[in-house]
Amino acid sequence: xxxxRLLAGALLLAALCADTREAAAQTSADLFNDQALQRIxxxxxTRDWYWLRALxxxxxxxxxxxxxxxxxxxxxxxxxxxxxxxxxxxxxxxxDFDRYAAGRTFLGLTALSFNNVWQDASGLxxxxxxxxxxxxxxxxxxxAPVALYINNQYAGYYLAVEEIxxxxxxxxxxxxxxxxxxxxRVSNYYFEYLGTDLAPYAAIxxxxxxxxxxxxxxxxPVEAMVRAVNEAPDEDxxxxxxxxxxxxxxxxxxxxxxxxxxxxxxxxxxGMNNHFLYRSGQRAPHRFVPWDASLALxxxxxxxxxxxxxxxxxxxxxxxxxxxxxxYDTLVAAANxxxxxDGAAGAGQAAPGWLEREASRLLDxxxxxxxxxxxKPFTNAEFDAGAEEVLAFxxxxxxxxxxxxxxxxxxxxxxx
Amino acid sequence: xxASYAVIGALVAALFSAAPAAAQSGAFPAPGFGxxxxxxxxxRLQPVSVSSIGDTRPSPPAAKKDGFVWxxxxxxxxxxxxxxxxKALLEGAVESHDPDDTGxxxxxxxxxxxxxxxxxxxxYVEYEATxxxxxxxxxRDLYVNVRPLAYAQIQxxxxxxxxxxxxxxxxxxxxxxYRSRVSDALTPGRSVGVMAHGRPFKRVIRYAVGMFxxxxxxxxxxESMDMVPGEQPQExxxxxxxxxxxxxxxLTSLPGRYNNLEVGGAYTHALVPEGRNHLQxxxxxxxxxxxxxxxxxxxxxRLGLEVSWAIGPAFLAAxxxxxxxxxxxxxxxxxxxxxxxLPEIEGRGWYVAGTWVITGENRDGGVNPKRPxxxxxxxxxxxxxxxxxxxxxxxxxxxxxxxxSPRAAHIAGNADSAWTLGVNWYVNRWAKLRFNVISETxxxxxxxPAPGASSLxxxxxxxxxxx
Numbered sequence: 001x002x003x004x005r006l007l008a009g010a011l012l013l014a015a016l017c018a019d020t021r022e023a024a025a026q027t028s029a030d031l032f033n034d035q036a037l038q039r040i041x042x043x044x045x046t047r048d049w050y051w052l053r054a055l056x057x058x059x060x061x062x063x064x065x066x067x068x069x070x071x072x073x074x075x076x077x078x079x080x081x082x083x084x085x086x087x088x089x090x091x092x093x094x095x096d097f098d099r100y101a102a103g104r105t106f107l108g109l110t111a112l113s114f115n116n117v118w119q120d121a122s123g124l125x126x127x128x129x130x131x132x133x134x135x136x137x138x139x140x141x142x143x144a145p146v147a148l149y150i151n152n153q154y155a156g157y158y159l160a161v162e163e164i165x166x167x168x169x170x171x172x173x174x175x176x177x178x179x180x181x182x183x184x185r186v187s188n189y190y191f192e193y194l195g196t197d198l199a200p201y202a203a204i205x206x207x208x209x210x211x212x213x214x215x216x217x218x219x220x221p222v223e224a225m226v227r228a229v230n231e232a233p234d235e236d237x238x239x240x241x242x243x244x245x246x247x248x249x250x251x252x253x254x255x256x257x258x259x260x261x262x263x264x265x266x267x268x269x270x271g272m273n274n275h276f277l278y279r280s281g282q283r284a285p286h287r288f289v290p291w292d293a294s295l296a297l298x299x300x301x302x303x304x305x306x307x308x309x310x311x312x313x314x315x316x317x318x319x320x321x322x323x324x325x326x327x328y329d330t331l332v333a334a335a336n337x338x339x340x341x342d343g344a345a346g347a348g349q350a351a352p353g354w355l356e357r358e359a360s361r362l363l364d365x366x367x368x369x370x371x372x373x374x375x376k377p378f379t380n381a382e383f384d385a386g387a388e389e390v391l392a393f394x395x396x397x398x399x400x401x402x403x404x405x406x407x408x409x410x411x412x413x414x415x416x
Numbered sequence: 417x418x419a420s421y422a423v424i425g426a427l428v429a430a431l432f433s434a435a436p437a438a439a440q441s442g443a444f445p446a447p448g449f450g451x452x453x454x455x456x457x458x459x460r461l462q463p464v465s466v467s468s469i470g471d472t473r474p475s476p477p478a479a480k481k482d483g484f485v486w487x488x489x490x491x492x493x494x495x496x497x498x499x500x501x502x503k504a505l506l507e508g509a510v511e512s513h514d515p516d517d518t519g520x521x522x523x524x525x526x527x528x529x530x531x532x533x534x535x536x537x538x539x540y541v542e543y544e545a546t547x548x549x550x551x552x553x554x555x556r557d558l559y560v561n562v563r564p565l566a567y568a569q570i571q572x573x574x575x576x577x578x579x580x581x582x583x584x585x586x587x588x589x590x591x592x593x594y595r596s597r598v599s600d601a602l603t604p605g606r607s608v609g610v611m612a613h614g615r616p617f618k619r620v621i622r623y624a625v626g627m628f629x630x631x632x633x634x635x636x637x638x639e640s641m642d643m644v645p646g647e648q649p650q651e652x653x654x655x656x657x658x659x660x661x662x663x664x665x666x667l668t669s670l671p672g673r674y675n676n677l678e679v680g681g682a683y684t685h686a687l688v689p690e691g692r693n694h695l696q697x698x699x700x701x702x703x704x705x706x707x708x709x710x711x712x713x714x715x716x717x718r719l720g721l722e723v724s725w726a727i728g729p730a731f732l733a734a735x736x737x738x739x740x741x742x743x744x745x746x747x748x749x750x751x752x753x754x755x756x757x758l759p760e761i762e763g764r765g766w767y768v769a770g771t772w773v774i775t776g777e778n779r780d781g782g783v784n785p786k787r788p789x790x791x792x793x794x795x796x797x798x799x800x801x802x803x804x805x806x807x808x809x810x811x812x813x814x815x816x817x818x819x820x821s822p823r824a825a826h827i828a829g830n831a832d833s834a835w836t837l838g839v840n841w842y843v844n845r846w847a848k849l850r851f852n853v854i855s856e857t858x859x860x861x862x863x864x865p866a867p868g869a870s871s872l873x874x875x876x877x878x879x880x881x882x883x
């Protein structure tokens with residue numbers, strides 16, 4: 001018995017050492033390296049895979065093994081994710097590394113999302129939008145194109161997206177001990193005050209950290225933030241609201257989302273959507289983190305002031321001159337990034353900007369995976385058309401944003 | 417609840433009416449609920465009294481009286497042709513736990529509540545029918561045993577699958593309030609089936625081989641899986657079991673009270689349908705320390721070894737049981753295969769127990785006080801101690817960290833070790849009190865019933881009335 005335990009202990013130690021050695025050679029930056037199409041294998045019991053696909057509304061977890069770049073992670077948990085993208089034949093997936101073993105991580109990650117690219121025929125929009133956010137210095141998920149294999153069979157083109165969780169917070173904000181909430185859209189919400197009852201705030205902001213704390217601890221600061229945004233006097237708006245919201249970060253993010261023509265982000269036709277809210281402590285200001293940019297790059301002439309009037313926070317923030325300037329400065333910075341040239345232009349041609357170059361490079365990576373995808377909801381012709389639409393956006397959008405930003409210079413009244 | 421009152425009423429009436437008979441009965445083992453094929457109970461053809469677990473001695477010469485008689489229990493008799501004995505059992509226990517995670521404090525719970533009959537028709541046929549309310553009404557035993565010869569008998573109906581010394585020991589002759597963890601977790605219990613059994617070679621050898629409709633009622637209910645298209649429903653397969661013991665000292669010239677050393681082994685085999693259906697580990701404290709988290713499919717096997725020896729007022733018993741639940745096709749695959757088999761889930765447990773009747777009564781066949789309370793004495797006192805361990809883990813796990821994944825090749829196992837110290841007070845032939853202190857230690861407290869608490873204490877006092 002003792003010999004058996006000794007042998008088992010030695011084997012376990014050897015396995016852990018091997019796992020550590022392999023993992024040490026790779027980092028999460030390698031996993032999210034969008035310079036290559038990542039191949040990821042998931043191994044799932046066929047019964048589980050059948051039921052995962054057969055029950056689109058279920059978020060039940062199923063056990064699996066995951067393999068990437070020679071590293072196999074055993075006993076991970078996978079489940080369906082998404083709302084509009086809950087496709088039966090091509091489920092969006094979330095992989096949890098610590099569900100069956102508390103504290104376990106893979107390359108420092110506790111979870112990973114596989115978006116199923118269900119709403120984007122080009123397969124490029126979210127890749128490019130999140131890359132723009134990060135390049136502009138905003139906290140946003142890392143993302144990489146993936147050829148996903150299930151039980152050794154190609155399951156389609158996916159996007160591996162970094163989850164907004166504690167490892168993300170530590171990377172983006174340098175600490176992860178605060179209060180993180182995921183926004184749950186229940187109706188068209190434009191940041192109106194919902195009253196002193198905390199239940200409406202709890203309904204739209206689901207806690208992702210410190211879940212066991214009281215509603216008061218979680219939501220009193222949220223209620224105070226929304227109340228301040230709605231009730232602070234015009235002349236004192238910035239001073240009254242700044243303790244509750246990082247207004248500069250909010251303006252930079254909304255500007256970046258406007259630049260990439262994001263119709264389903266903080267400002268959109270269905271109200272606020274697709275974001276997380278984070279505050280590092282009880283008295284710290286809240287910060288917004290973008291999520292799910294699959295509808296970005298909506299149109300090259302997407303207006304820079306869409307839904308500003310409806311959203312209370314945006315409408316009132318634009319009355320503060322310094323914040324307005326910051327908004328337009330960020331728009332111009334984004335536009336300049338889009339058109340940043342690398343080398344000389346060809347004869348008779350304009351030099352492609354950074355955004356176009358990135359789109360073209362990613363398209364080369366994505367194309368074979370997209371064309372071979374047996375379950376994508378688009379035809380190959382639709383994929384080509386979608387890709388061309390994105391490329392056109394990348395060529396035009398920078399100039400459009402600069403022109404519009406000049407037209408609506410700080411202090412001017414927005415015109416829709 | 418009405419049934420409980422009926423049982424209580426019957427018991428009280430019987431005990432009051434039985435007092436004179438008891439005074440005449442002398443020191444003779446008490447009949448019990450030890451059911452076939454419990455140790456000592458198989459050669460039961462005694463037309464006067466169907467003997468209890470551990471009672472291997474012949475019944476005393478009975479008064480040849482037909483009709484209703486009281487011979488330690490109510491009985492109807494017509495010569496050697498027909499006998500029907502009444503049976504009843506009532507138990508209740510006061511328990512307290514530390515830590516008190518439920519906040520119940522000290523609580524009282526009813527235990528076994530049973531009524532039944534047993535007897536014989538001619539010297540070739542025996543029968544038993546016992547109904548229990550614990551907690552739901554169910555027939556506990558319902559069988560007929562045909563015994564043309566002592567060494568070749570056939571029993572059919574519902575009864576205990578022949579596996580596990582302590583499991584086969586009836587509640588009236590148990591030494592502790594609770595059976596050991598290994599007996600509770602790894603033995604099959606009762607099922608419907610047919611069994612050949614007997615005691616050849618001058619009762620030196622005892623054997624039983626049976627086929628049953630399932631794996632018994634002791635494991636928790638099976639979980640059924642949702643079927644995928646084209647799949648056939650999976651039913652639990654039949655099980656079979658075999659048990660053999662030998663009493664080697666019967667071949668010597670030792671006196672009868674010392675020669676009943678019995679050693680043996682048993683094996684069962686059953687087919688268990690796909691699902692989270694492996695055997696689980698429960699603490700005495702209440703709650704699981706190894707829950708049904710993992711998918712299994714295929715054969716479940718058990719191997720048991722046992723020894724028991726009553727030496728005058730002392731008694732020793734020990735068992736070692738290993739169970740294995742197969743996990744055919746339950747894996748998640750890899751580069752070369754889909755849905756591979758996983759290592760079996762192995763339950764492994766043992767106990768060593770000893771008792772001593774400090775008032776001097778013989779232990780063999782159960783303790784029957786020489787001087788019952790209110791009949792010139794205070795009954796019999798017995799002290800008891802047991803140490804046990806029950807563990808669950810993967811059999812031949814691969815070199816990977818243990819996991820709670822339901823399809824983990826290397827499961828997160830756990831183990832429960834326990835000391836039990838007890839005092840048994842045999843008030844008279846029918847009534848007894850048992851007091852036990854149980855100290856449990858879990859290997860992985862986080863998987864236990866009170867997460868974070870690795871040491872669990874239970875104190876329990878149980879009364880038992882029965883005939």
